[in-house]
Each structure stands twice: as structure tokens, then as C-alpha cells.
Amino acid sequence: MLRPCYLGEFEHLILLALMRLEDRAYGVTVRQEIESRANREVSLGAVYATLDRMEIKGYVKSFRGDPTPERGGRSKRFFRVTPKGAAAVNRTHRAIESMTQGLQLLGSSS
Amino acid sequence: MLRPCYLGEFEHLILLALMRLEDRAYGVTVRQEIESRANREVSLGAVYATLDRMEIKGYVKSFRGDPTPERGGRSKRFFRVTPKGAAAVNRTHRAIESMTQGLQLLGSSS
DNA sequence: GCATTACTTCTACATTTTAGAACAAATTAC
DNA sequence: GTAATTTGTTCTAAAATGTAGAAGTAATGC
Numbered sequence: 001m002l003r004p005c006y007l008g009e010f011e012h013l014i015l016l017a018l019m020r021l022e023d024r025a026y027g028v029t030v031r032q033e034i035e036s037r038a039n040r041e042v043s044l045g046a047v048y049a050t051l052d053r054m055e056i057k058g059y060v061k062s063f064r065g066d067p068t069p070e071r072g073g074r075s076k077r078f079f080r081v082t083p084k085g086a087a088a089v090n091r092t093h094r095a096i097e098s099m100t101q102g103l104q105l106l107g108s109s110s
Numbered sequence: 111m112l113r114p115c116y117l118g119e120f121e122h123l124i125l126l127a128l129m130r131l132e133d134r135a136y137g138v139t140v141r142q143e144i145e146s147r148a149n150r151e152v153s154l155g156a157v158y159a160t161l162d163r164m165e166i167k168g169y170v171k172s173f174r175g176d177p178t179p180e181r182g183g184r185s186k187r188f189f190r191v192t193p194k195g196a197a198a199v200n201r202t203h204r205a206i207e208s209m210t211q212g213l214q215l216l217g218s219s220s
Numbered sequence: 221g222c223a224t225t226a227c228t229t230c231t232a233c234a235t236t237t238t239a240g241a242a243c244a245a246a247t248t249a250c
Numbered sequence: 251g252t253a254a255t256t257t258g259t260t261c262t263a264a265a266a267t268g269t270a271g272a273a274g275t276a277a278t279g280c
Contacts, residue, residue, distance in 0.1 A: 072277055155261085159237075
């Protein structure tokens with residue numbers, strides 16, 4: 001099968017979280033960002049699994065930070081979106097946007 | 111596991127295609143709509159599998175049309191989005207939107 | 221050291237996405 | 251009418267994604 005270059009739902013949310021968090025993105029903050037912003041519960045296991053897969057695909061890059069002086073403050077694994085990851089987000093947005101053009105659906109529900 | 115009420119990527123595109131197509135939505139046109147609008151190749155098998163799953167979940171409803179008088183024009187299985195499906199689209203859009211708020215990413219690529 | 225805290229990795233499954241082959245029903249050509 | 255052709259759907263099987271929770275690791279505080 002040809003490698004699809006489209007993002008899954010959760011991959012998409014995680015990339016957006018990384019973009020928002022900039023240099024503060026690691027497992028816990030990513031999960032928090034999605035829970036509070038997208039109003040959706042996620043497990044840390046899910047977050048890491050998806051980040052690992054996206055690192056293999058080249059959508060994100062991770063590197064170790066230093067330990068912090070809080071109790072339990074061990075070193076974190078930070079993540080950043082790569083240009084390739086950003087391109088994937090853009091492709092996804094364009095696809096959704098062009099499929100949405102002219103539809104009036106986001107009316108007022110909530 | 112609790113049934114997640116979030117749409118997968120492809121489910122999302124298919125629901126948008128159904129909304130656009132209104133009463134002309136069946137396997138072939140749905141595929142065409144996604145290929146031309148979202149600029150993405152999809153197989154019919156993928157379209158039907160996803161439509162079937164979404165019918166089970168109550169996001170779409172299908173019904174048979176009559177044969178048409180073209181060569182090979184056998185009867186079609188038409189699909190419509192249900193209110194539940196429309197609600198799922200709205201939830202998905204809200205999640206993406208709130209994750210995107212304030213990010214400037216759709217700059218100019220393409 | 222031992223308990224506690226913050227964080228990551230591992231394990232195991234469920235669900236979604238995917239392609240292509242097989243099947244079915246209609247039309248046309250002969 | 252029956253074989254070939256066309257439109258459309260269903261079936262099958264596998265890969266990719268999504269998910270939760272248990273286990274593991276490194277730090278601090280006592």
C-alpha cells in the first residue's frame with residue numbers, strides 16, 4: 001500500500017497541540033492541551049503511541065530536556081513539529097476546507 | 111471501551127461529501143466528490159466500508175433508488191446524513207477549530 | 221533507604237482505513 | 251437469447267490508527 005500522506009484524526013489534534021505549545025510540548029502538556037481545548041479525554045498511552053508513530057513518519061522530532069528541580073521532575077521528552085508535519089497539517093486543512101466550502105453547517109448547534 | 115463519538119478522518123470527508131451531494135449521494139458520486147474536491151484518490155471499497163460502518167453508528171441512512179435507463183444503470187444505494195451524523199460533524203469541527211484558534215498555519219503554502 | 225511524584229515505555233486490543241476481487245443487475249450487440 | 255459491456259455493490263483480508271492501562275525509570279523529600 002502506498003503510504004498515505006493524510007493525517008488521522010488524533011494525529012491531527014496532536015500536531016495542532018504541538019504547534020500551540022511550541023517549546024513546552026511533552027506528553028503531559030500535550031494531553032492537557034487536547035483535554036482542555038478540544039474538550040476530550042485522552043490517555044497518556046494514546047498520546048505517546050501516536051507521537052512515536054509520527055516520529056517514525058517524520059512528522060515530529062523529539063529530544064530530551066534536562067531534569068527540573070521539582071519533586072519527581074525528571075527529564076522530559078519534548079516534541080516539535082517538523083516541516084513535513086506542518087505540510088501534512090496544511091494538506092489536511094485544505095482538504096477539509098474545500099469539502100466544507102459553501103456548506104452551512106456550523107450554524108448554531110453547540 | 112466507551113464508544114468514542116469522534117469522527118475518523120475519512121468518515122469526516124465522507125459526511126461532508128454527503129452533505130454537498132444532498133440527494134445525489136451514492137458510492138460513485140461520493141468517491142468522485144472526494145477525489146475532485148479534496149484532491150485525493152480513494153477506492154470504492156473504502157467508501158462503502160465506511161458508509162456501512164457509519165450506518166451502523168447511525169450517522170447515515172441508506173435506501174435504494176430505482177434503476178435508471180442508461181446502459182448498466184442498475185439501482186443505486188443512496189445515502190443521507192442523519193441529525194446524529196450532522197452533530198458529529200459539528201463536534202469534530204469545533205474541536206479542530208478550537209485547537210487551531212490563534213495559530214497562523216494556513217499562511218500561503220499550496 | 222523508602223515513599224512519593226512526574227514522566228515514559230510497553231503490551232495488547234479495538235477500530236478505522238485501505239485495496240482489490242468477487243458478485244449482481246442492467247443494457248446493447250449479435 | 252446469450253455474450254459482452256457497463257454501472258454499481260458486497261466481500262475479504264490486511265495495514266494503519268486509536269485506545270487504555272500496567273509496568274518501568276528517574277528525580278525529590280524525608
